[in-house]
Amino acid sequence: AFSMMSRLTGADALKQPLFSVFLSDSDAEASEITFGDVKEEHMSSELFWVPVSGTSGYWEVHIEDITTDGKRLNLCENCRVAVDTGTSQLAGPTDLIAKLIDVLGVSRDCSNFQSLPKLGFIIGGRILSLDPYDYVDKAQGICDLSLMALDVPPPKGPLFVFGIPFLQKY
Structure with a gap:
């Protein structure tokens, strides 16, 4: 199967077999994708790796649980999340x-x-937390959650999708 990353890696065109994405939350700084390296100046926390899981075709990882202020909600035992630069919100199964x-x-x-x-979302044993200004759209005195229901049917789902709010933070 064709994959731009596998082609670049196979051609030894990359310093390392990876890519990183930076999504700016301001017009003052441009968003960018970097192939073969990670730009540490864009990192908001220490870099850590988790295995890609599933066979959905997405960049998908396991979520151990969801938290509020660091307290487990016991909502996820076998939750999975796809990271998607093309999704404007955080999405997940309707019931969750x-x-x-x-x-x-x-x-x-x-x-x-x-x-x-x-x-917060526990991934790889770490809590990746979003502050209210990360998960709430606040404009003109109106607050809306940046959460939407999305029911991905089996076998690809159920699945969360972390879009722009998560990627701008991490």
Whole structure:
């Protein structure tokens, strides 16, 4: 099967067999993709690796659980997530997204924005947390969660999709 990465790696065109993506959250800095290296100046935390799992064809990894302010919610035992630069929100199975909406309790009028918890995903034994400004769209006094229901049918699903809010943070 054709893969740009396998072609570049096979041709010894890369310093390392990897690529990295930086999605800027500001117009002052350009987003970019880097082949063969990681630009450490764009890293917000220490780099760590987790194995790609599944056969969906996505860049997919295992989620051990979901947390709020570091506390496990026991919502995921065998959850998987695909990382997707083309998805504008965080997406997941309808039942789990409904539970997260209830747990987070974001007020549409933003009255509780300052007290919202960190939303975390345990991946590779580490909690990757999003602050409220990462997972809530706040504009003109209106707050909307950057979460949407997406039911990917088996065998590719159920599956979470981490889009731009997650990628801008990590």
